Amino acid sequence: MTVDVASSVAERVYVALREQILSGDMAAGERLHQEALSEQLGVSRTPLREALGRLAAEGLVELLPQRGARVAQLRPQDVRAAYEARLVLEPGAAALAARRAADVEVLREATARMRAAGDEVGEAFAANRDFHLAVVAAADNPYLLRFAETLWVRRVGLTIYSEQRQLSEFLIQDADSHDAIADAIDARDATAAEQLMRDHISYAMGLLLEHVDVEAPAAR
Numbered sequence: 413m414t415v416d417v418a419s420s421v422a423e424r425v426y427v428a429l430r431e432q433i434l435s436g437d438m439a440a441g442e443r444l445h446q447e448a449l450s451e452q453l454g455v456s457r458t459p460l461r462e463a464l465g466r467l468a469a470e471g472l473v474e475l476l477p478q479r480g481a482r483v484a485q486l487r488p489q490d491v492r493a494a495y496e497a498r499l500v501l502e503p504g505a506a507a508l509a510a511r512r513a514a515d516v517e518v519l520r521e522a523t524a525r526m527r528a529a530g531d532e533v534g535e536a537f538a539a540n541r542d543f544h545l546a547v548v549a550a551a552d553n554p555y556l557l558r559f560a561e562t563l564w565v566r567r568v569g570l571t572i573y574s575e576q577r578q579l580s581e582f583l584i585q586d587a588d589s590h591d592a593i594a595d596a597i598d599a600r601d602a603t604a605a606e607q608l609m610r611d612h613i614s615y616a617m618g619l620l621l622e623h624v625d626v627e628a629p630a631a632r
């Protein structure tokens with residue numbers, strides 16, 4: 413079997429850059445200088461441009477005419493759009509996880525870490541993100557997981573979660589909702605798992621849109 417070397421290099425570059433963006437190592441609005449990235453990753457410009465094109469198609473990178481590229485910035489409308497997409501994706505994933513009798517231990521561990529985080533917002537967000545992505549992973553569908561990872565980009569999610577954790581009613585309900593979702597998946601109750609996840613996301617979205625004005629970062 414012949415291996416397409418160029419494609420495999422572009423894939424490696426894509427994966428590396430995507431992980432840096434998702435983890436927050438590359439900040440919103442950060443310029444992506446192709447010469448520096450090519451040197452850092454040890455690749456030519458061709459696979460780098462291909463990788464940047466894929467990231468742009470996912471909404472993680474903005475391609476700038478005659479000016480290269482930068483990490484996509486958070487706009488106010490992105491907040492609502494991200495929640496609307498999660499409402500389509502995550503309840504269905506929870507139902508699939510229940511039907512496939514997924515192991516919920518990783519879900520319970522993530523919720524325990526979230527409770528233990530206290531005022532450490534970064535740690536709480538990481539645990540919360542881990543819970544939701546673990547639910548999608550338990551659906552055993554790589555396409556759903558890749559899309560969910562894009563929605564849970566740290567630079568977007570941490571901004572939102574930091575605001576939400578200032579609301580006492582959100583703090584009270586958040587971890588308890590996770591426990592209920594895990595219980596439904598563990599009981600193989602797909603209908604309950606789907607509805608609980610939908611209610612959970614809808615509640616968080618409602619709080620955010622009612623109480624919090626998320627500002628778009630200044631252009632660079």
